[in-house]
Amino acid sequence: MQNIRQALPQDLPYMYSIALQTAFAGLDGTPYFYDQWCVGHYYAAPYFFYEPDVCFIALDENSRVSGYIVGTSDTRAFNTWMQQRWLPVLQDHYSQIKDFKSEAEQSVIKTLLKGPGEGLWQNLGYPAHLHIDILEHLQGKGIGKSLMLTFFEAVKKKGASGVHLGVDGRNTRAYGFYERMGFEILEQQNWGSLFGRKLT
Numbered sequence: 705m706q707n708i709r710q711a712l713p714q715d716l717p718y719m720y721s722i723a724l725q726t727a728f729a730g731l732d733g734t735p736y737f738y739d740q741w742c743v744g745h746y747y748a749a750p751y752f753f754y755e756p757d758v759c760f761i762a763l764d765e766n767s768r769v770s771g772y773i774v775g776t777s778d779t780r781a782f783n784t785w786m787q788q789r790w791l792p793v794l795q796d797h798y799s800q801i802k803d804f805k806s807e808a809e810q811s812v813i814k815t816l817l818k819g820p821g822e823g824l825w826q827n828l829g830y831p832a833h834l835h836i837d838i839l840e841h842l843q844g845k846g847i848g849k850s851l852m853l854t855f856f857e858a859v860k861k862k863g864a865s866g867v868h869l870g871v872d873g874r875n876t877r878a879y880g881f882y883e884r885m886g887f888e889i890l891e892q893q894n895w896g897s898l899f900g901r902k903l904t
């Protein structure tokens with residue numbers, strides 16, 4: 705599609721902004737965060753720096769960056785890079801923060817301080833993972849599907865046989881979307897569900 709293209713460095717401010725504007729279980733997180741950067745620092749920007757060829761953005765009719773899909777074809781390698789290269793300087797800063805505007809902000813900062821764990825599904829046939837976020841005015845127009853299909857092709861080309869992702873249990877809209885896109889629930893957690901889809 706013409707309104708989807710590979711992400712570029714110039715897109716980064718918009719990616720941070722979109723990450724925040726969809727941070728509250730898919731809804732606008734702006735009122736819940738003192739720190740406007742922490743969401744993008746963990747859930748958007750590192751993917752672009754690690755593997756830009758599998759990160760894509762969506763433009764609206766005015767050519768404004770209004771959505772993205774970011775991810776990696778190799779979660780195990782990405783997680784190692786996150787822990788060793790991306791997170792330490794951020795952890796130095798965020799470990800000083802003691803005042804949170806909401807549980808949502810506290811939870812994101814706690815996740816950033818801990819970093820990605822061992823994970824399971826990347827070793828069980830779902831090596832890729834992703835995050836997709838589209839601003840409200842561009843939702844429901846088929847853009848999510850186009851971004852997803854573009855991402856599937858990109859990670860398949862790099863050898864990924866499956867993709868997994870996590871969804872907040874309160875984000876019921878996303879559940880419907882992922883099921884429509886061929887994902888099934890792999891595992892239930894207290895915070896939501898892990899979904900997976902084979903790419904063969």
Ligand SMILES: CC(C)(COP(=O)(O)OP(=O)(O)OC[C@H]1O[C@@H](n2cnc3c(N)ncnc32)[C@H](O)[C@@H]1OP(=O)(O)O)[C@@H](O)C(=O)NCCC(=O)NCCS
Pocket residue numbers: 726729730731836837838839842843844845846847848849850870871872875876877878879880881884885
């Ligand atoms: C969830 C999200 C990515 C979906 O993208 P979208 O552009 O709105 O979805 P699309 O219009 O591309 O829908 C693709 C297909 O899924 C279907 N679909 C979308 N939402 C659905 C739902 N809640 N239930 C069932 N089907 C749904 C559409 O009907 C469409 O079906 P079709 O292939 O038959 O036409 C987008 O709404 C979004 O970014 N929301 C806010 C952030 C968010 O929640 N991100 C996910 C965090 S885990």
